[in-house]
Amino acid sequence: MSSKTSAARLGLVDPETASPSVKQALAKLPAVNGLRAMANAESLYPAYIDFLLLLFRPLEIDPALERMIALRVATLQECLYIWRNNVVVARSVGMTEEQISVLERGDTVAKSFSPAQQAAFAFTDEVVFRVEATDATYDRAKQYFSDRALTEILFVIGNYMLVARVIRTGRVPLDEKPTPFPQQGA
Template identity: 45%
Template sequence: MSDSAERLPLLDPSSTPKEVHAALTRLPDINLFRAMAGATTLYPSFSEYMAKLFQDMELDAQTERLAVLLVGKLSDCHYVWRQNIVTAKSINISDEQIAAIERGELAASCFSPRQQAALTFTKDCVINIEVDDSVYDASTRELSSRMIAELLYVVGTYMMICRFARSGRVPLDKEPGPSPYVS
């Protein structure tokens, strides 16, 4: 992220309309969500959607969060990378797995075949937008069509979040916020 000053204001939850204030309480109180809440017409619905990403899906939480880390890495988005390491560790993703993603070693033995398939799919999706037929076909050996659909939601959402953080020059929080998985 650029060292330049932030471009989007960070809303103070106490001075927002009630529906935005309520939306800001659904997720951790971090600068990214406070900046995103500036779109007061969209943020309440978006926060509901984001909260759903932290609920049970057919795609398991570890595979989903590894994909999020990869999107952050490929998007060169330090904000998303740093925040999601906290979230990843809260669901027992290992330092070895985090380091492998950071190095781009998506076929490392620390990943299950399902995780490897999801990471390869994620990389192709981020880089090429449309996943290559061979990557898609290989993914179907480990991921159901529902899991692939859920993965596409996750990848697309975090591609948008990375662009929001970088283009809005959202400043890093002093410390990453807590994991939404921890209640």
């Protein structure tokens, strides 16, 4: 994953001077650069933050798998910003250093991943690159995941694809250090 440094395109909203609704939304999570850039969409940002917070509440998919999917999307979208911040969360929800390391190398079939996790990665890859999973990949994922879980996976994929586009197109700078986000259930 490259960390190209170039001039930022999107400004970073200052929580102190933001409109009341954006200021309130910015206070719900750490004011990292990515969220401050997304706050430029004043009409959408407060509702987006409410949605994002739902991803930190218990889902049918377990928190470690959710982070694995976020990290996989970060890798596929070549978004160091997402990778860096989600590694912090991944460690806090039980991902091992070995899993993080092999996922960073792009190895989604390593022995450190269960067959269900491997199926989730294949599903993620096809959704990212093809928009829809093939029947074979969908059927494989369906062996491990309910309709609810597959839909949650799609929400996670879509969220991080959106974030990657804002970060990369807006050339949002990395924060000085990664900031831990709330764990699921928080």
